[in-house]
Amino acid sequence: MSGAPAGDHAWIARFLEAQAAELGAATNTLLAYGRDLKDFSAWLSPGAGGFAGVTQERIESYLLHCDAQGLATSTRARRLSAIRQLYRFAFDEGWRSDNPAIRISGPGRSRQLPGTLDMDEVDRLLAAARASGRDDMARVRNTCLLELLYATGMRVSELVALPVSAARGDPRLLLVRGKGGKERMVPLSPPAREALATWLRLRDTAASGRRAEAGADGSPFLFPSRGKSGHLTRNRFYLLIKELAVAAGVAPSRVTPHRLRHAFATHLLENGADLRSIQMLLGHADLATTEIYTHVLEARLRDLVLTHHPLARDAQ
Template identity: 70%
Template sequence: MFLEAQAAELGAATNTLLAYGRDLKDFDAWLAQRSLEFDAVKRAHVEEYLVYCDAQGLARSTRARRLSAVKQLYRFAFEEGLRSDNPALQISGPGQEKRLPKVLSIEEVDHLLEAARDHGRNQADRARNACLMELLYATGMRVSELVGLPVMAARGDPRLLLILGKGGKERMVPLSPDARDALATWITIRDATEEAKLARKQQASRFLFPSRGKEGHLTRHRFYLLIKEIAMAGGVDPSKVTPHTLRHAFATHLLAGGADLRAIQTMLGHADVATTEIYTHVLEARLSQLVLDHHPLSDTATRKASGKISSDGQ
């Protein structure tokens, strides 16, 4: 009932529902070991479960997410009249670790975009890969939003792309000239393939990036592997490159270029500007490192110049 309500009333994404389901199954298994049912849980039980999660060596972020799932479940039960209280209401979580996201340099992004144009078994693969990477960097889309784009949203050489984000919220994001060119090239090839399918009396896909899988479009997992291949081909460290680091690069490079934080929030689809503000810290960290590395009065720069340390800090 809880998961159905999240999907119907809040428009929760499939990945969010799967995450809630996994976390609550773990909590359910822990309760079963103690012969407890969901409706018999008290605050002390939830606290004991968090101690158990900590003892399992789970990351702070994982423990915080599991507590959030439990809290949401019991809030739902309270609102539906299934319980008269929320046993997890006043429990404080471990909090999230404040880690700055990895950010690619403009030069590294250029290498990725160039490699994408040449990566693939045939012309169609190369055009699709170029379109994927150009759109991702030009818009800062989440990977699920990118691979699930309907083709109708991209027709007519659009200057703005309509994106359906979390919770069913729509937003408009401008496209760069390079992204529009890559999109036009890919749509031409894609449409020819889909027309050939129709000629064989097969159903055409409604997605911009079709696939024969059950979802009907390129999967997040396949794109994750693909972007690693493109990174290797472009001479960029694959450990630094994920679909999400391109989203981070989009935001950080815009901010460095003088873009307004509120505009970046809108384009990223963040509900709260506080989420977007992390990119100001990323920019501050990069600027601080530039000063340390290159300012003539910096101890690091002086030692590098004298040859006492190498360029990699040794």
Template identity: 70%
Template sequence: MTQAATDRSQAHWVQAFLEAQAAELDAATNTQLAYGRDLLQFADWLDRRGLHFATATQEHVESYLIDCEAEGLSRATRARRLSAIKQLYRFAFEEGWRGDNPAIRIKGPGRSKSLPKTLSVEEVDRLLAAARDHGRQPTRNRCLMEILYATGMRVSELVELPVSAARGDPRMLLVRGKGGKERMVPLSGDARAALADWLAERDRAEEVARAQGTPASRHLFPAMGKAGHLTRQGFYRLIKDIAVAAGVSPSKVTPHTIRHAFATHLLAGGADLRSIQTMLGHADVATTEIYTHVLEDRLRDLVLEHHPLGKAAPKA
């Protein structure tokens, strides 16, 4: 450890680390924000004890994690915080700010293996049907729902789609995902029809707005807010309203459960994991493999409910 390392503020350590992540690993903005929050929490804990990133030991990191558990933080949150700390110290070692990584031997609590919630095909059909005449912009709402289920894209990817990606009746959409990585996702016939209807309506509305001096929007789903497009929060509220209209429990319906439904229904239909991995934008196929467990559970329940051998024997 150098004197210069202790002279640098902990905020400087965090900022330098985040800048390196952005430059070298092309880390997504949301990932950087999460790392920043986690590391500042650890920095505050150290500061209250007269410690510094440069002087903390393995025992200090372990004590911090114990305090996190005592606060009631989930296993996933604690695992994420430890991951951020490990990566900060890996960066510090490479920069020569420390001669060791005090977190490298610490094993995390691990993440819970809860299976993703999903929806049945019948429930999705009801949601799609309800979206066709829901709200003040039913054409847009139908387009949003059809594209989400047809592609399984993340909600941020959906609401941030540029209108240029949708021109020319595309069979595929170019999606910019985590870390700015691009991938192609196919559109179903229903999604293409919904997209064409929405583009026609959107362009008519924009032509009127342009005549009134409003500049053209580059987003497929424009909105008046600062972002210039429908926000994730706005879509979240919309999808809950659609669930109510469809008679599906709103607690079951989020943009992410429709993404899970896309993957699970594809797998049930015979699609291979590698193809689903590519369409979902998962970096590791292990992330996609969880859907095999979802399908196994659904098939087991189906057998127990409908197969004669799965039912309890009648009492004599």
């Protein structure tokens, strides 16, 4: 081994530094890698040489241990992925002359279809946003949030952290910074553009008043907040969308920010959009991730036939 760090924690630190610097890995991804690798390190027997002395059999035994703990398939697959990434990096860096994880097959994730909302439910949520809020400014902000989310399919983390500069000048397209700092352009529908323009007018008026009182610069975010992040948080938006679901008469358990993202993709596919375009709009790195929406559409069409076809009804 050449220049291998001393101790598992040093391995993890160097690996995470490289992931952040070379690949631009997102903070949440780095945190997940760190947690999974620390768990693996804690499981290894003291005195066994740590990461540097691990064999394929030891990794397989660890995965059996995770299974015996009752961990979900997705969790076990994620932990194996972290271990694979670590040893690929260690091999490339010359810390090990082999990669003990390269031949280990994963537990195989179950491919669950994403939940979605139909057009009527989305319309009711948008109507609730226009009518819900403690004052006119809150109602306009809520409307803008929902219109942008459904019109673009953004992740909620992308939505709440949008810079106000991206929304200036009545844009037809928004520049969105996604996972790993990757940027993409998403088009805005006419209702979304109208909601955005209305919110900007109210936001700027309120910001001008605050600056006049405090002599402070305005927030760089489209949806500012007084909290530590400076913008509306994911948790607050999650609670907001649940409140809107109640007001809309839609079961709150069916409504999440991510489900609106699924609705965006599913409704595009239903209306003839191609998978490659949907992949670009959603910011998926792999087309296989986007292909799951074809299964959603197939399931809905199958249910439609079973519910409405006369021969299907006769057989029931």
